[in-house]
Amino acid sequence: MNLRAEVVIVGGGVMGTSIAWHLARAGVRDVVLVERDELAAGSTSRAAGGVRAQFSDELNIQLGARSLEAFGRFEEEVGQDIGLHRVGYLFLLSTPEQVASFEAGVRLQNSLGVPSRLISPQEARRLSPLIRTDGLLAAAYSPDDGHCTPEAVVHGYARAARAHGARILRHTEATGIELHGDTITAVSTTLGRIETGTVICAAGAWSRAVGAMAGVELPVRPLRRQIAVTAPVPGLPPALPMTIDFTTSLYFHREGPGLLLGMSDPDERPGFATDTHDRWIPRLAEAMQQRAPALLELRRTGGWAGLYENTPDHNALIGEASTVSRFLYATGFSGHGFLQGPAVGEIVRDLYLGRVPFLDISPLSAGRFAADAPRPEANLV
Numbered sequence: 573m574n575l576r577a578e579v580v581i582v583g584g585g586v587m588g589t590s591i592a593w594h595l596a597r598a599g600v601r602d603v604v605l606v607e608r609d610e611l612a613a614g615s616t617s618r619a620a621g622g623v624r625a626q627f628s629d630e631l632n633i634q635l636g637a638r639s640l641e642a643f644g645r646f647e648e649e650v651g652q653d654i655g656l657h658r659v660g661y662l663f664l665l666s667t668p669e670q671v672a673s674f675e676a677g678v679r680l681q682n683s684l685g686v687p688s689r690l691i692s693p694q695e696a697r698r699l700s701p702l703i704r705t706d707g708l709l710a711a712a713y714s715p716d717d718g719h720c721t722p723e724a725v726v727h728g729y730a731r732a733a734r735a736h737g738a739r740i741l742r743h744t745e746a747t748g749i750e751l752h753g754d755t756i757t758a759v760s761t762t763l764g765r766i767e768t769g770t771v772i773c774a775a776g777a778w779s780r781a782v783g784a785m786a787g788v789e790l791p792v793r794p795l796r797r798q799i800a801v802t803a804p805v806p807g808l809p810p811a812l813p814m815t816i817d818f819t820t821s822l823y824f825h826r827e828g829p830g831l832l833l834g835m836s837d838p839d840e841r842p843g844f845a846t847d848t849h850d851r852w853i854p855r856l857a858e859a860m861q862q863r864a865p866a867l868l869e870l871r872r873t874g875g876w877a878g879l880y881e882n883t884p885d886h887n888a889l890i891g892e893a894s895t896v897s898r899f900l901y902a903t904g905f906s907g908h909g910f911l912q913g914p915a916v917g918e919i920v921r922d923l924y925l926g927r928v929p930f931l932d933i934s935p936l937s938a939g940r941f942a943a944d945a946p947r948p949e950a951n952l953v
C-alpha cells in the first residue's frame with residue numbers, strides 16, 4: 573500500500589495521540605499516526621496516572637499546569653470521561669534539604685499560579701491517614717493535582733483525532749525514514765511506504781531507534797518500573813491524595829476501592845524488559861514499614877511493569893532536529909510524560925505550524941547535551 577501524508581506521527585501513546593488531535597483539530601490535513609501495537613500499549617497504559625504541576629523546573633510546572641487545565645476540560649473538549657480525580661499530590665519530606673528544595677519549588681509554583689503549599693506532618697496525615705509521621709518534617713501539597721486513567725486519555729484523543737480526519741494505523745511499525753539530503757521524503761512501514769515531508773517521533777522508550785532512522789540522536793534509555801494494586805481498603809478517604817514519600821520514592825493513590833502503588837528500584841538496569849518480578853518487594857516492604865506500615869497489611873491483587881524513557885538529565889526532549897528538516901520529537905519524558913501530554917501536543921502543533929508556542933520550549937531541545945546545558949528536574953518519582 574502506498575500512502576501520502578502531510579505528517580507522520582510515530583507512536584500511539586499519549587504524546588502521539590495528543591499531537592494527532594491537536595494537529596487535526598487545527599485543520600492539518602492528512603495526519604497519519606502509526607503505532608506498531610495497540611494504542612497506549614507501550615508505556616502510557618502502564619503509567620500510574622498521576623497529574624501534577626508540582627515540579628522544580630519552571631518549564632515542567634507550566635507544562636503540568638497547562639495539562640491540568642486541559643485534563644479538567646477533557647470530557648467537554650475531547651468527548652471522553654478520563655476518570656479524573658482532583659485529589660491533590662502530597663510529597664512527604666524528611667530532611668532539611670528536601671524541605672528547602674520544596675520551599676523554593678512552592679515559591680516558584682505560586683508565582684506561576686499553582687496553589688501549592690507546605691503543610692505540617694499532622695495536616696499531611698489528616699489528608700493521607702495511612703502514613704506515619706515519625707521523622708517527617710513537612711509535606712508539600714497542591715490540591716489541583718490528582719490522577720486519571722491514561723488509556724482513556726489516549727482513546728479519547730485518538731477517537732477525536734479520527735473525527736477531525738486523522739488516520740490512525742494500528743499494528744503498523746515504522747521501519748525506516750527516507751531522506752533526500754536533509755529532507756524527509758517518506759516513512760517505510762510494515763503496511764507500506766508513506767510519502768511525507770514531516771515525521772514526529774513520539775515513540776517513547778523506543779525513540780532512539782526512530783531517531784536513528786533519520787540520523788537524529790535522541791538519547792533515550794528504557795528502564796523498567798513496576799506497579800502493584802491491592803485489594804479494597806476499608807475506610808479509604810474518597811479524596812486520598814497521590815501520596816509520595818520523597819525519601820524512598822514509595823507512592824500510592826486510590827485505584828477504585830483499593831490502592832495503586834509503586835516505587836523506583838535502584839537495582840533495575842536499562843533495558844526493554846517489561847515482565848514483572850518480586851525482587852523489588854523487600855525494598856518496597858522496607859519503605860512501607862518506614863512510612864506507611866498499614867500498607868503491609870494489604871493483599872496485592874496484581875500489578876504490571878512499564879518503561880520509563882529516561883534521558884541523561886531525566887527531563888523531556890521536545891523540539892525539531894537541527895540536522896534533518898521537519899523531524900520533530902516529543903520524547904524522553906523520564907516518568908512524567910503522561911501528565912504533560914496535553915500541553916506537549918499543543919506545543920508540537922505550534923512548532924509544526926510555525927506558530928509561537930505558549931512556552932519557549934527550546935531549553936528542552938535534544939541538542940542541550942552537546943551544548944552542555946542539561947535541564948535537571950528535582951521532583952522526580
Ligand SMILES: NCCCC(=O)O
Binds near residue numbers: 621622823907953
Ligand atoms: N512517575 C510515577 C508517578 C507519577 C509522577 O511522577 O508524578
